[in-house]
Amino acid sequence: MPRPAYSPLDALIVGLDQALRTLAGGADRAPARPYPAKECNPVALSPAEREASAAMMRVNHTGEVCAQALYLGQSLAVKDPTRRQALAAAAEEEEDHLLWCARRLQELESRPSRLNLLWFEGAFALGVVAGLAGDQASMGFLEETEIQVAEHLAGHLARLSPKDEASRRVVKQMRLDEARHAATARRLGASELPLPVRWAMRLQAKVMTTVAARI
Numbered sequence: 518m519p520r521p522a523y524s525p526l527d528a529l530i531v532g533l534d535q536a537l538r539t540l541a542g543g544a545d546r547a548p549a550r551p552y553p554a555k556e557c558n559p560v561a562l563s564p565a566e567r568e569a570s571a572a573m574m575r576v577n578h579t580g581e582v583c584a585q586a587l588y589l590g591q592s593l594a595v596k597d598p599t600r601r602q603a604l605a606a607a608a609e610e611e612e613d614h615l616l617w618c619a620r621r622l623q624e625l626e627s628r629p630s631r632l633n634l635l636w637f638e639g640a641f642a643l644g645v646v647a648g649l650a651g652d653q654a655s656m657g658f659l660e661e662t663e664i665q666v667a668e669h670l671a672g673h674l675a676r677l678s679p680k681d682e683a684s685r686r687v688v689k690q691m692r693l694d695e696a697r698h699a700a701t702a703r704r705l706g707a708s709e710l711p712l713p714v715r716w717a718m719r720l721q722a723k724v725m726t727t728v729a730a731r732i
Contacts (some may be wrong), residue, residue: 549611552620553690554683566678572730573673574684577691578618579630579729580666583640584611587662590644597652600705604659607698614694619689624683630729656707661715663699665722667692707729 562567562570588608595601622629630636670692679687710718 520668520681521635549609550613550617552617553686554617554621557683557686558683560680562678562681566681567625570684570722571622571625571690572678574618574621574625574687574689575627575630575676576726576729577621577670577673577688579633579725580616580669581611581618581634582629583636583725584608584662584666585615586637586640587647587659589642590641590646591648591655592644593661595652595655600652601654607659607701610694614691619690621684621687626666632728636650636725636729640682641704653708654707654710656702656705657710660702660707661710661718663695663702665719667695667699669722670695671728 585608587609588604592601592604592608597602619629643658647655651660670688673688674685674692677688679685
């Protein structure tokens with residue numbers, strides 16, 4: 518069920534709780550939707566395959582930490598209730614992604630990025646700035662973010678070992694959700710972002726994915 522619309526004070530309180538739960542890693546929560554890889558049988562991966570899968574899932578987990586922060590920052594600034602509700606609904610699905618990635622990392626005997634607090638803070642600030650730029654600009658930022666994430670996930674599908682069906686199923690479902698979120702933002706009047714902004718977003722994402730894969 519979508520989250521209700523909150524007053525600014527309520528949204529701040531809920532947001533702080535969300536931040537704490539996000540950075541805690543989600544070990545005490547269950548996703549709203551079933552784990553996409555729940556029916557996959559364990560498969561023996563080589564050390565190199567396991568390491569590669571873990572690095573990609575760690576990046577994806579960090580991406581979902583950033584998504585929670587972005588949506589939180591935007592929702593505090595967006596004025597239109599319909600758009601705020603769309604952000605809340607998308608954030609709920611992104612929380613599923615966060616929990617799925619955390620579970621897959623555990624299955625791969627790996628860990629999240631040690632810099633997730635830093636990533637969260639930076640993404641939250643970006644979300645607030647996007648929200649303050651106006652509702653249409655905020656939806657444009659959401660659309661472009663989701664387009665870039667979907668492209669990024671497509672790259673992971675091309676690189677994941679064919680044997681790692683569990684990771685592949687998680688990434689496939691995430692990609693479907695991200696494309697749908699982009700379409701929702703477009704339907705809600707997203708304005709096209711200037712090319713330099715889109716380039717800057719890609720550069721920032723490149724830095725995050727490169728560092729999070731290792732640290």
